[in-house]
Amino acid sequence: MRCLCVVLFATLTVFSRSTLAQENADTTYVILPTNREIALARSAAPANVSADASIWVVTDGEYRIAHHGTNANHCFVARTWPESLEPVCYDAEGARTILRIEVRRFELRRTGLNQDELDEAIDREIAAGVLPVPERPAMSYMMSSAQVLFNDQGQPAGNWRPHLMLYMPHVTDEDIGVTGAPMEYLQVANPGEPTAYVIIVVPDFVNPTSR
Numbered sequence: 001m002r003c004l005c006v007v008l009f010a011t012l013t014v015f016s017r018s019t020l021a022q023e024n025a026d027t028t029y030v031i032l033p034t035n036r037e038i039a040l041a042r043s044a045a046p047a048n049v050s051a052d053a054s055i056w057v058v059t060d061g062e063y064r065i066a067h068h069g070t071n072a073n074h075c076f077v078a079r080t081w082p083e084s085l086e087p088v089c090y091d092a093e094g095a096r097t098i099l100r101i102e103v104r105r106f107e108l109r110r111t112g113l114n115q116d117e118l119d120e121a122i123d124r125e126i127a128a129g130v131l132p133v134p135e136r137p138a139m140s141y142m143m144s145s146a147q148v149l150f151n152d153q154g155q156p157a158g159n160w161r162p163h164l165m166l167y168m169p170h171v172t173d174e175d176i177g178v179t180g181a182p183m184e185y186l187q188v189a190n191p192g193e194p195t196a197y198v199i200i201v202v203p204d205f206v207n208p209t210s211r
Contacts, residue, residue, distance in 0.1 A: 028110055029058065029079040030148075034066055041075040043208040044087035045141035050075050053089060056103075061110060063103045078102050081154050087144040094138035098167055101131050101195065115154075126194050133194040138167040140197075145205035162205045165189075167197040 032040065037057045042050040054069040056076035063076060072092035076099065077085050090099050101122060108118050125131045143162035151157045172191040173179065176198060185201040 028082055029106070030083060030085055031058070032077070032085075034059075037077055038066060039208045040085065040087050040144065040146055041077050041089070042087075043144040043146060043206045044075050045073075045089035045143055046206060049073055049141060050089050054095075056099075058106075063106065074099055076102075079106055081150040083148065084150050085146070085148040087142065087147060089141040091139040093134050093136055094140045094167060097132045097134045098138060098140060098195065101126070104131060115152075133169050134167045140165045140167065143202065143204070143206045145207050161201045162203070164200045164202060165197045166200065167195065169194045169196060171196045171198060 034057055038055050041055050041057070042053070044050060045053075050073065052069045052071045053073035053075045054065050055067040056063045056074065057066040058064075058077075058079075059066070072095070073089055074095035075087070075089040077087050080086060088099075088102075104125065105118060105122060108121050113121060122131065126133060141164055143164075145162075149157050149160075168175075170192055171188055173182070173188045176186070176188065178186065178188070187199050188196060189199055190196045
């Protein structure tokens, strides 16, 4: 299974690579102050999605809920690569399924697995039913102007656009009526896989704030 963040995506970063390298010198991920990580997580989606969401942060090497929200949405900053920062907000079904997969991915990476071993382990746990996949379309938001994303080879992917991801297990381009070359504003990632999702580009970024 490929990384859940499609290889083309990245957005403007508030961190220089030298700063990231310094913060990451003795860990396998970037460490952020809790208030900064909460603000970054909330910036994945507009306030009417994220303001009352539960927020996860990394504490002592584990993801834990730092703020219990009043709606069913959950937001966190994924870390697919050592220097990546990927704010995402999920609806209830996404939090039940895809968020758990991403947290498990982080846990496995901390054990020293390489990317292929990690993908194989996730695939096994999905196939065994240990990690559930969505039973209905599951929405996630990646609209933060402060994303720091990398491609599947661990290289900086450059800047991209704010977008939504609609998880639909095993969906393909043909299922949504797209044939030929991928569309710029609508495409499928991980086509045919349990974690397949439709990418929908939206007009505006959300900037991190301390709200």
